[in-house]
Amino acid sequence: MQIKIFTFNPYQENTYVLFDDTGSAIIIDPGMLGGHEQNQVVAFIKQAGLKLERSILTHAHIDHVLGNKFVFDQWGLKPELHKGELMVLQAVASYAPQMGIPYELSPEPEHFLKEGEIISFGNTKLEVILAPGHSPAHLCFYEPLENILIGGDVLFYQSIGRTDLPGGNHHTLLKSIREKLFILPDDCVVYPGHGQATRIGFEKLHNPFLQA
Numbered sequence: 001m002q003i004k005i006f007t008f009n010p011y012q013e014n015t016y017v018l019f020d021d022t023g024s025a026i027i028i029d030p031g032m033l034g035g036h037e038q039n040q041v042v043a044f045i046k047q048a049g050l051k052l053e054r055s056i057l058t059h060a061h062i063d064h065v066l067g068n069k070f071v072f073d074q075w076g077l078k079p080e081l082h083k084g085e086l087m088v089l090q091a092v093a094s095y096a097p098q099m100g101i102p103y104e105l106s107p108e109p110e111h112f113l114k115e116g117e118i119i120s121f122g123n124t125k126l127e128v129i130l131a132p133g134h135s136p137a138h139l140c141f142y143e144p145l146e147n148i149l150i151g152g153d154v155l156f157y158q159s160i161g162r163t164d165l166p167g168g169n170h171h172t173l174l175k176s177i178r179e180k181l182f183i184l185p186d187d188c189v190v191y192p193g194h195g196q197a198t199r200i201g202f203e204k205l206h207n208p209f210l211q212a
Contacts, residue, residue, distance in 0.1 A: 082138075113128050140180070
């Protein structure tokens, strides 16, 4: 499996395209805003000869869903997320104008992801992990062969996701990290929703929010 990372929109959100040698690909958290960012994804997909098969969301805050409508228009893919995030997704249209962010209404999901579900594309399989706290039903996606986690806004390099947004809960977030992520191998690489990648073992030792 290979990963292409884009950093998009005013929130500097990480959008990921995952693909393997079959040419099958998925996009996770399409945050592209405007034609320039949209064109970057289209150009990469075409140049790499990929077939984009699914659009997956870790959660539904505005910075992670700005490209949902474009992905649907371009590839016919509706977003997939946990059912507990649907109200979060539906709320974006009401607050985006207040934040000065142009937002094209996302299509409604047809398939909801569940904890323990396997997301398959090409020869790749991702395990769905439910890790709430930053948002009500935040998901992470683990690929065991490459030992990689697409972590969204749960765990960052020496930091954690904010919990002051609707549906956030600090205690729940810490519990999710300790019980769902820290059971992964120490050398597991975490690709977060913002900022640089990190490793599980490093965060166990050095993350100031998670020291006993």
